[in-house]
Amino acid sequence: MADVAQLPGVLAQLRLIAGLRWSLLKNGLQRKNNRWDLVGVIFAGVFGALLVVGLSFAFFAGASACLAGKRASWMALLFWAIFLWWQVFPIFVAGFGANFEFKTLLRFPLSRRTFYLLGLGYGFADFAAVSSVCWVAAMILGAAMARPEVLPVMAGVSVLFVLMNVTLERLIGSWLEKILAKRKTRELFIGLFVLSMVSLNFLNPVLQRYGNAARPRILEYLAYLDWLPGSLAGSAVAGSVHGDLRAILLGAAGLFVWLGVTSGFLWRRFAAQYRGEDLGESAAPAPTKKNNAIAVSAEKAKAQSSNGEFLPMLPATVAAVVLKEFRYLTRNGMAFFTLLLPPIMVVFFTMQFGKGSALREHSLNPEMFFPAIMAYLILILITPAYNAFAFEGKGIQTYFMAPLRFQDVLLGKNLFLAALIAFELSLSLALLVWRVGWPSTAMFAATIGAGTFAVTGQLTIANWSSLSFPKKMEIGKMKGQRNSGVAVWTAFGVQIVVAAVCAGIILVGRLLGNPWIPAMAFTGLTAAAAGGYVASLGALSRLAEKKKELLIETLCR
Amino acid sequence: MGEIAIATEKLTRTFGALTAVDSIDLKVQAGHFFGFLGPNGAGKSTTIKMLTGLLAPTSGRMELLGLDFQKHPVEVKRQIGVVPEGMGLFERLTGAEYLRFVGRMYGLDRATTEKRLEELLGFMQLADRKKTLIADYSHGMQKKLALAAAVIHGPRILFLDEPFEGVDALAAGALKALLGRMTERGVTIFLTSHVLEIVERLCSHVAIIHQGRLVAQGSLEELRAGVAGTEGETKTLEQIFLSIVGQSGAEQAGLEELTWLT
Numbered sequence A: 001m002a003d004v005a006q007l008p009g010v011l012a013q014l015r016l017i018a019g020l021r022w023s024l025l026k027n028g029l030q031r032k033n034n035r036w037d038l039v040g041v042i043f044a045g046v047f048g049a050l051l052v053v054g055l056s057f058a059f060f061a062g063a064s065a066c067l068a069g070k071r072a073s074w075m076a077l078l079f080w081a082i083f084l085w086w087q088v089f090p091i092f093v094a095g096f097g098a099n100f101e102f103k104t105l106l107r108f109p110l111s112r113r114t115f116y117l118l119g120l121g122y123g124f125a126d127f128a129a130v131s132s133v134c135w136v137a138a139m140i141l142g143a144a145m146a147r148p149e150v151l152p153v154m155a156g157v158s159v160l161f162v163l164m165n166v167t168l169e170r171l172i173g174s175w176l177e178k179i180l181a182k183r184k185t186r187e188l189f190i191g192l193f194v195l196s197m198v199s200l201n202f203l204n205p206v207l208q209r210y211g212n213a214a215r216p217r218i219l220e221y222l223a224y225l226d227w228l229p230g231s232l233a234g235s236a237v238a239g240s241v242h243g244d245l246r247a248i249l250l251g252a253a254g255l256f257v258w259l260g261v262t263s264g265f266l267w268r269r270f271a272a273q274y275r276g277e278d279l280g281e282s283a284a285p286a287p288t289k290k291n292n293a294i295a296v297s298a299e300k301a302k303a304q305s306s307n308g309e310f311l312p313m314l315p316a317t318v319a320a321v322v323l324k325e326f327r328y329l330t331r332n333g334m335a336f337f338t339l340l341l342p343p344i345m346v347v348f349f350t351m352q353f354g355k356g357s358a359l360r361e362h363s364l365n366p367e368m369f370f371p372a373i374m375a376y377l378i379l380i381l382i383t384p385a386y387n388a389f390a391f392e393g394k395g396i397q398t399y400f401m402a403p404l405r406f407q408d409v410l411l412g413k414n415l416f417l418a419a420l421i422a423f424e425l426s427l428s429l430a431l432l433v434w435r436v437g438w439p440s441t442a443m444f445a446a447t448i449g450a451g452t453f454a455v456t457g458q459l460t461i462a463n464w465s466s467l468s469f470p471k472k473m474e475i476g477k478m479k480g481q482r483n484s485g486v487a488v489w490t491a492f493g494v495q496i497v498v499a500a501v502c503a504g505i506i507l508v509g510r511l512l513g514n515p516w517i518p519a520m521a522f523t524g525l526t527a528a529a530a531g532g533y534v535a536s537l538g539a540l541s542r543l544a545e546k547k548k549e550l551l552i553e554t555l556c557r
Numbered sequence B: 001m002g003e004i005a006i007a008t009e010k011l012t013r014t015f016g017a018l019t020a021v022d023s024i025d026l027k028v029q030a031g032h033f034f035g036f037l038g039p040n041g042a043g044k045s046t047t048i049k050m051l052t053g054l055l056a057p058t059s060g061r062m063e064l065l066g067l068d069f070q071k072h073p074v075e076v077k078r079q080i081g082v083v084p085e086g087m088g089l090f091e092r093l094t095g096a097e098y099l100r101f102v103g104r105m106y107g108l109d110r111a112t113t114e115k116r117l118e119e120l121l122g123f124m125q126l127a128d129r130k131k132t133l134i135a136d137y138s139h140g141m142q143k144k145l146a147l148a149a150a151v152i153h154g155p156r157i158l159f160l161d162e163p164f165e166g167v168d169a170l171a172a173g174a175l176k177a178l179l180g181r182m183t184e185r186g187v188t189i190f191l192t193s194h195v196l197e198i199v200e201r202l203c204s205h206v207a208i209i210h211q212g213r214l215v216a217q218g219s220l221e222e223l224r225a226g227v228a229g230t231e232g233e234t235k236t237l238e239q240i241f242l243s244i245v246g247q248s249g250a251e252q253a254g255l256e257e258l259t260w261l262t
Helices: A010-029 A032-068 A072-093 A103-107 A112-124 A127-146 A148-180 A183-227 A229-242 A245-274 A298-304 A316-330 A333-338 A341-353 A366-387 A393-401 A406-435 A441-468 A485-512 A517-555 B044-051 B073-078 B095-105 B110-123 B139-151 B169-184 B196-202 B220-226 B237-245 B250-256
Strands: B004-015 B018-024 B027-029 B033-037 B059-064 B080-083 B157-161 B188-192 B205-210 B213-219
Touching (some): A032 A127, A072 A229, A112 A245, A127 A148, A148 A183, A148 A229, A148 A245, A183 A333, A183 A341, A316 A333, A316 A406, A316 B095, A341 A366, A341 A406, A366 A441, A366 A485, A393 B095, A406 A441, A406 A517, A441 A485, A441 A517, A485 A517, B018 B044, B027 B188, B033 B196, B044 B059, B044 B157, B044 B188, B095 B139, B110 B139, B139 B169, B205 B220, B213 B220, B213 B237, B220 B237
Parallel strands (some): B018 B213, B033 B188, B033 B205, B080 B157, B157 B188
Antiparallel strands (some): B004 B018, B004 B027, B004 B059, B205 B213
């Protein structure tokens, strides 16, 4: 028999968990790197407090104005704003990383009811919930100031609204946790998310083109929103202003049904977690098959592999790194979707400013449009090179264990990136020509020259940055996936300098009236940059040897 | 005396004020199955990292197969295989892709790489998982794959940092047999493990590191002879180990003080 006399109550357990979280935060900040994060946390805290207080005034004033004037039905808009904030913001800050911290509490002797209440308690502890509760309180205060007689209904509806929101937010969160716990679904989800964010760019052009035609249909669908919590809460409060008991009861009953349904679903989700639902993604035991692979002949093995050498013109180690980079790219949903960005941006920009766009008066000459958009695309595509080992993880050790010069690794990575950029730019160029037309031959040559110079020149510095300021990133996660601050500023500074040099040379060519001067200048600069790149490889290999402990420690963590 | 596979001379590594490895002189003969033991934090992994080029020594010399590591790192690496701490796998490759990558990095031609990877995947019972990403492997499967990668190029010295941790009994048995055959063919195996029974069964020679210093080195018989015991009693490696690192009774006495558990 264990020596436990009495289990702690829910409040005591909540206090314990709050203490645990505080200790985790405090201990985390003792790490040197995390102290810089503290500055960020303080900034975010101040900004968040300003946002909450400022918008509290806005909600107070909004509720007062709606109820004092004859616009009580507009209260629904305020409830809708809070509803959307409360439900959508946590999805963004969750960063699509599975969070098992709450589930780890299951190792302790908790009842299912306590587990459920703790889960809801967690729901009240995030920023969206705290800010939303403040804003609802501000609305209650505003309503009481404007029309004291609506206070009972307003308060009752607000309580239901808050409970429903926290329950729904936890329900969505727990489902997301389930979905994102698996690598494949997580990556697919992130891909779709990135794609949908990119697609938002097209909202404006699409609305410009089809907005008027779609308006009647949109208005027709808006009627269905009456059954959602924001509208229900608003109609109940508006009903109390107009003395419409039916509207009050319908609104409150609707919210109550929402609360009941979401609570039921959340109870089921938490019950599944409580029973020990397995969200992990460890491999199932390998089925035992007859082991007939040992006797595979060399011929058969060769036939199973792709024919011949991969990139036979390259040394085997460099080719192996290029192939590995290709495989990693195809398995990195986020990076893979980033490749869609350049052609999408070309289509977007040409829709906005190209031939036949609604902003025809702003249409740009392909002569400047071509170099500008190519510069933008290079900017997007080369930035990852400044932290080129981000996704290697523990595999970085292989590079240092293998019998090779580290320059082969750098060369393989750089060649792959250069090929990728060339492919992306070719695709974007084809789209540009289709949408806008060819620039002059001289400008085409100058742009290609500038691009080659920009890439070659930056790769040397990017390699140095990758070795000196590595930062681990994990495929399939968004939270905390950022380069080291120094690498970011290095990339930023270098890109500004390179862009300024390229723009200056093109300008000089225009001023001198000789359109071929930039192309010639860029050819010279590219040759110099390529020479510098080749000369730097040996030094960078030595730097890698010096920095290997930093790389291994950072990336294997 | 046969060929020396691994020799270190005053090998030292410090991390700030901490001396993790303190002036150790190791000698391992070619073909020996060598166990490198020590309590947690004694300096075992740091030593292996230095011997495999993952960590630079602060001072001292290392010779592997007669070659100075610092002067000939590529030549040395070509002849050694490593299962490092953490295994060093590229988790976004499949098992077959990873072995193919490693084979090419070690200079094997394509046909040889393909032949060996098929054999290795079969031997490690991973043949039906060759298209599965390493990230989706269990810990034991990753360990077996790391071991496969360490031997694909036919190394003359094999460094294994806790190679049997997380590996099931069946696979561990096959691996032990494989390692035994490798030593018969002259391969030197340098192994660290916390499971002293495994070390005792596999290794012919042992060194013990404690607080960064080498406190014992020799064959099991030599170590037994160096530890005082009752006449006629054959000391186990565990007894030798506890006797040498000086913790034979202290911690057990501590356990007796946990009164509510006794």
